[in-house]
Amino acid sequence: MTITQRFFFSLIAVIPLLINMIGMPFGWMLPGGNWTALVLTTAIMLVSARPFLHSAWAAFKNHQANMDTLVAIGTTTAYLYSLYAMYRHQPVFFESAAFIITFILLGQVLEAKMRKSASSAVEKLLDLQAKDANVWRNGKWQQIPLEQVQIGDLIRVKPGEKVPVDGVITEGSSNLDESMVTGESMPVTKNKGEKVIGATINQSGTFTMQVQKIGNQTLLSQIVQMVKKAQTSRAPIQRTTDQVSHIFVPVVLILAILTFVIWVVIIGETPEKAMMFAVSVVIIACPCALGLATPTALMVGTGRSAKLGVLIKNGEVLEAANNIKTVIFDKTGTITQGKPVVTDVVGSKQQVLEIAGALESDSEHPLASAILAKVKTEGIKISKVNNFTAIAGKGIKASFKGQEALIGNESLFTNKILSSSLKIQLTRLQDEAKTVVLVGYGQQIIGLIAIQDTPKISAVPTISTLKHQGLQTVMLTGDNERVAKAIAQQVGIDWIVANVLPQDKAKVVEEQQKKGPVAFVGDGINDAPALTLANVGIAMGSGTDIAIESGGIVLVKNNLWGVVEAIELSKKTFQRIKLNLFWAFIYNTIGIPIAAGIFAKWGLILSPELAGLAMALSSISVVSSSLLLNRTKLSEEPDFADSSNHKL
Amino acid sequence: MFKILIVIGALFLIGFIIWWFLIPRPQKAVTARTDVNHLQNVTVKVDGGYRPSTVVVYQGKPAQITFNRIDPSSCLEQVVFPDWGISEYLPEKKEHPIKIDTSKAGEYQYACGMNMFHGKVIVKKERK
Numbered sequence: 001m002t003i004t005q006r007f008f009f010s011l012i013a014v015i016p017l018l019i020n021m022i023g024m025p026f027g028w029m030l031p032g033g034n035w036t037a038l039v040l041t042t043a044i045m046l047v048s049a050r051p052f053l054h055s056a057w058a059a060f061k062n063h064q065a066n067m068d069t070l071v072a073i074g075t076t077t078a079y080l081y082s083l084y085a086m087y088r089h090q091p092v093f094f095e096s097a098a099f100i101i102t103f104i105l106l107g108q109v110l111e112a113k114m115r116k117s118a119s120s121a122v123e124k125l126l127d128l129q130a131k132d133a134n135v136w137r138n139g140k141w142q143q144i145p146l147e148q149v150q151i152g153d154l155i156r157v158k159p160g161e162k163v164p165v166d167g168v169i170t171e172g173s174s175n176l177d178e179s180m181v182t183g184e185s186m187p188v189t190k191n192k193g194e195k196v197i198g199a200t201i202n203q204s205g206t207f208t209m210q211v212q213k214i215g216n217q218t219l220l221s222q223i224v225q226m227v228k229k230a231q232t233s234r235a236p237i238q239r240t241t242d243q244v245s246h247i248f249v250p251v252v253l254i255l256a257i258l259t260f261v262i263w264v265v266i267i268g269e270t271p272e273k274a275m276m277f278a279v280s281v282v283i284i285a286c287p288c289a290l291g292l293a294t295p296t297a298l299m300v301g302t303g304r305s306a307k308l309g310v311l312i313k314n315g316e317v318l319e320a321a322n323n324i325k326t327v328i329f330d331k332t333g334t335i336t337q338g339k340p341v342v343t344d345v346v347g348s349k350q351q352v353l354e355i356a357g358a359l360e361s362d363s364e365h366p367l368a369s370a371i372l373a374k375v376k377t378e379g380i381k382i383s384k385v386n387n388f389t390a391i392a393g394k395g396i397k398a399s400f401k402g403q404e405a406l407i408g409n410e411s412l413f414t415n416k417i418l419s420s421s422l423k424i425q426l427t428r429l430q431d432e433a434k435t436v437v438l439v440g441y442g443q444q445i446i447g448l449i450a451i452q453d454t455p456k457i458s459a460v461p462t463i464s465t466l467k468h469q470g471l472q473t474v475m476l477t478g479d480n481e482r483v484a485k486a487i488a489q490q491v492g493i494d495w496i497v498a499n500v501l502p503q504d505k506a507k508v509v510e511e512q513q514k515k516g517p518v519a520f521v522g523d524g525i526n527d528a529p530a531l532t533l534a535n536v537g538i539a540m541g542s543g544t545d546i547a548i549e550s551g552g553i554v555l556v557k558n559n560l561w562g563v564v565e566a567i568e569l570s571k572k573t574f575q576r577i578k579l580n581l582f583w584a585f586i587y588n589t590i591g592i593p594i595a596a597g598i599f600a601k602w603g604l605i606l607s608p609e610l611a612g613l614a615m616a617l618s619s620i621s622v623v624s625s626s627l628l629l630n631r632t633k634l635s636e637e638p639d640f641a642d643s644s645n646h647k648l
Numbered sequence: 649m650f651k652i653l654i655v656i657g658a659l660f661l662i663g664f665i666i667w668w669f670l671i672p673r674p675q676k677a678v679t680a681r682t683d684v685n686h687l688q689n690v691t692v693k694v695d696g697g698y699r700p701s702t703v704v705v706y707q708g709k710p711a712q713i714t715f716n717r718i719d720p721s722s723c724l725e726q727v728v729f730p731d732w733g734i735s736e737y738l739p740e741k742k743e744h745p746i747k748i749d750t751s752k753a754g755e756y757q758y759a760c761g762m763n764m765f766h767g768k769v770i771v772k773k774e775r776k
Contacts, residue, residue: 003722055721058696059765065669066764068721108722115761119735229733238763245764250669254662261658265651291762295728 001047003112007105010048013040014102017095034086034094041094045079049101065249067286073253074282075100078608081275091272093608100283100612107616111292114623118299119231125224125306128180128199133164136208153211157202165198165211166218172207176200181220182541182557183309185637223556226311230302231295235315237577238294245287252285252592259596276608280595284611285588289618293580296626301573304630309556310566312573317552320535321570325516327466327563328509330530331477331484333523334540335491335560336453340366342374343434343454346425347447350380352439356449358383359396359407367435370451395437406440413438416445433486458560459491461638465564467494472515476500476508505530521563536570538563561637568634576629580622587618677702677770680711687712689745694727694738695719698758698767706774707753712745713769726761729769735761 001009017040020030030036045053049072056072059065075097082092132145136154146164149155154170157163163176173191178184178200187203190196196209198218215221234242256278263274294315302312312318329335345352357375360368361382375382385398385405395408406412418426418438425448429436434450463473476497477484484498497508505522506529512518513535520527520534531537531551539551540558553570555562591614593599595606606614678700680690688711693699695718705711717724717738728735729748738744748756748769756769 051720055696055719055723058719060668060696062695062697062699062701063668063673064697064765066721066723068723112722225733228735232728232730232733232735234730234763242763247670250665253665257658257661257665261654264654287764288762291764295761295763 001051003105003108006048006051007102007109010044010098010102010105013044013048014095014098016040017098021095034092037092037094038083038086041079041082041098044098044101045075048105049075049097052101065253067249067288069249070252070282070286071100071104074279074608077275077282078279081272085272093272093276096276096279096608099609103609103612103616104286107288107619110616111288111619111623114620114627115292115296118296118303118623118627125180125220125227128162129220130162130164130199134158134161149211149214151211151214154208155211156206156208157196158206159202159204161202163196163198163200163202163209166195166213167198167209167211168195169193169207170210172205174205174207175203177203178557181223181309183307183562184557184559219556223306223311226313226554227302227306230312230314231299233298233314233316235294235298235319235574235577237319237574237581238315241290241294241581245291248285248287248290252282255285255592255596256281263597277595277597277600277605279608280597280606280611281592283608284591284595284606284615286615287584287588288615289584289587289622290581292619292622292626293584294577296623297573297576297580297629300626300629301569301576305566305569305573308562308565308569309559310562310569311554311556312566312570313552313554317536318570318574320517320552321519321567322574323517324471324519324536324567326472326474326512327519327521327567328474328476328512328530328534329493330505330520330522330527331475331479331487332453334521335459335475335487335493336455338453338523340370340435340451340453342370342449343452344429344450345374345447346422346429346450347439349378351441352447352449353378353380354383355400355405355441355446356407356437356439358385358400359388359398359405361385362388363390363396367437367451371437371449374449400441403442404440407437409437413440413445416440416443418445422448431486433483455487455491456558456560462560462564463492465635466567467492469567471567474508474512476505478502502526503529506533509533519563519567521560538566564635565637572632572634573629576626576632580625583625584618584622587614591615591618675701677704679704680706680713682709686710688750689714691716691743692767693718694724697724697765701766702768702770704770704772705748705750707750707771708774709750710747711750712747714743714745716743717741723762724760724765727758728761728763729756729758731756734758 016030017037052068052071055068059069078093078097082094085092130146132143133149134141134156135144135149141156149165155164169190169192171192175187175189176196177187178197181197181200199220259281260274260278263269263277264271298315305312332338353375356371357380360371385400388398390396394412397406422445426436429450434452437449438445439447466473473493474495475488475493478500479498481498484496488496500508505527509518509520509530517535519536519538520530521538522531523540531539536553537551538553541554541556553566594604595611597605678690680688680703682688686709688705688709690703691714693716715727715738717740720740726737732749734746736746750771753771753773757766759766
């Protein structure tokens with residue numbers, strides 16, 4: 001019989017007893033009197049309560065005691081005593097046993113429902129996967145089940161379809177909605193050569209991709225595995241309750257015996273009244289709420305954060321994140337985009353970019369790709385140049401439309417005159433820590449191009465939100481102080497540590513830890529030691545290659561706002577665990593004395609039935625409190641699309 | 649006289665509870681058997697706890713624990729191995745094998761969903 005069936009059985013059997021109880025003050029009695037109560041309660045004990053008795057006995061044989069022990073002892077005591085009382089023609093308490101069983105089963109039915117809904121988040125993630133794929137096999141496109149897809153296969157993905165597995169685009173391009181995996185709400189444009197993630201949705205164009213990862217190697221299943229691990233992990237705060245749980249039930253049984261003895265021997269109450277107090281103690285003390293407090297909150301908290309693209313590794317990380325005082329950011333690739341882009345063009349934009357594009361078209365210099373990207377977005381055609389010469393450490397010289405064209409740093413232009421207006425601009429741009437290249441045509445310097453690794457749009461709101469929450473922000477970088485300062489100013493970061501060699505990043509973390517717990521945010525590729533050393537290591541993902549192993553928290557999306565979400569969600573979840581534990585403890589520390597009849601003098605007593613109801617409510621309230629984590633408000637993510645023209 | 653009897657009875661019961669539940673008892677560990685397919689298997693009966701509560705498997709060879717839940721209580725319906733991220737529901741009165749990771753030697757605790765009942769898996773280095 002399932003719990004639900006057992007509950008309904010006892011519910012039906014308990015209704016006549018309930019009517020009897022309500023009717024009694026009006027002189028109305030159940031036909032058959034005690035005999036009816038005996039039959040109904042016996043049925044409940046045999047059908048609905050039998051599993052409790054079975055489990056309690058099995059546990060007893062193992063020298064163990066659990067909540068079933070308490071329920072079994074509480075109800076059988078009431079039941080057996082009533083049998084004896086009936087024989088002696090004294091008042092009976094059959095309904096106590098019947099009500100306790102009904103209430104506890106009601107609690108378990110609701111609790112099981114809620115727990116299932118709390119754990120469903122991860123399973124839903126896996127449902128996101130496509131069931132089949134359109135694969136190139138035997139010279140034609142074929143629809144085959146996902147399990148048969150192999151690494152190296154070519155797959156065609158049409159608009160509206162899901163990308164079946166992880167891979168790289170070999171032909172075509174499209175916009176993809178990756179929100180279900182990365183939590184990034186804006187669609188992402190992917191071109192040939194770029195990686196796509198399984199389970200994301202192709203929005204606009206048809207493309208062909210080559211399969212790189214299948215089965216449990218795909219990003220989605222890695223995420224699911226990590227979330228599952230997090231959900232089953234233990235938080236250090238739980239240790240106290242774990243230790244208590246071993247001795248809890250035996251201690252409660254001893255307390256119940258003492259309650260009985262004190263009421264009978266010292267106060268001189270009748271044994272049946274004393275027994276009611278003892279039974280109430282046993283029933284109210286069920287440690288369910290205590291056992292549910294941490295795992296349910298952990299499950300809901302990590303599940304919700306996974307949906308936002310924030311993977312929290314375990315309960316320990318969650319607890320550590322709660323105490324963070326300082327957040328250290330790596331600069332390149334974390335605060336900044338990690339690749340230089342053109343920020344300013346001085347002079348005639350059209351002409352400067354046309355010449356620069358022509359000169360740089362064959363160069364492989366990182367600055368060249370920034371310039372070419374800019375030329376492309378401006379829609380300028382790239383023309384041919386002749387007599388191309390690259391001058392090492394200086395720049396490029398060539399002839400363009402019959403005249404000499406130059407691009408490079410100041411040393412390339414020693415024999416040319418820089419106009420005073422350009423000179424002012426050059427100094428200004430350099431003060432902003434930008435790399436400036438000069439463009440010359442004919443005998444003149446016609447313009448300047450400033451290039452910088454710009455901060456991510458999400459950096460400014462992220463840093464200001466963190467500061468608003470009372471956290472110290474630090475940026476460390478291998479760049480010189482001037483560049484570091486310029487970036488720090490743009491994003492509003494408090495402290496900078498410049499000229500840090502990659503291997504010294506961990507040292508900076510150690511230094512900062514003297515002031516308090518530290519979170520380190522890095523890309524996870526060369527920051528592993530710093531990520532590990534920090535109290536909380538937050539690894540930024542960038543699309544498909546997330547370094548799951550390296551951080552305590554992994555951000556699937558390449559969006560700095562995830563740091564705010566990660567810290568906030570960890571805090572909220574941890575606070576919820578504390579709240580749950582507090583309630584569960586309070587409930588027992590207040591409930592047990594009341595049930596024992598300490599306040600009976602003032603008329604405050606707890607009958608065994610009410611104790612059963614209270615115990616059911618306590619577990620339900622703890623689980624619903626955990627489920628409410630799904631609804632707690634988080635800081636609003638600013639609309640980055642609006643701030644994209646923000647001058648960076 | 650009645651009161652004295654009650655006190656004596658109560659003291660006896662309390663003494664019994666302490667002796668029965670609170671005094672630690674060493675549990676015998678059971679080593680998994682290897683079947684023809686080189687799979688280490690050990691059956692754990694789930695009835696008022698995990699019996700045996702400690703099982704031993706050898707490192708590096710595939711292994712599974714076959715849970716057989718006889719206990720109808722919802723307390724024991726879920727089994728959680730926090731180190732391996734395993735959390736599974738055990739069907740009642742059916743064998744339910746769970747594959748475990750034997751790549752690293754060590755002691756791994758597992759528990760029921762509410763962390764009330766505990767069991768242990770010891771992954772041992774193989775004797776040469």
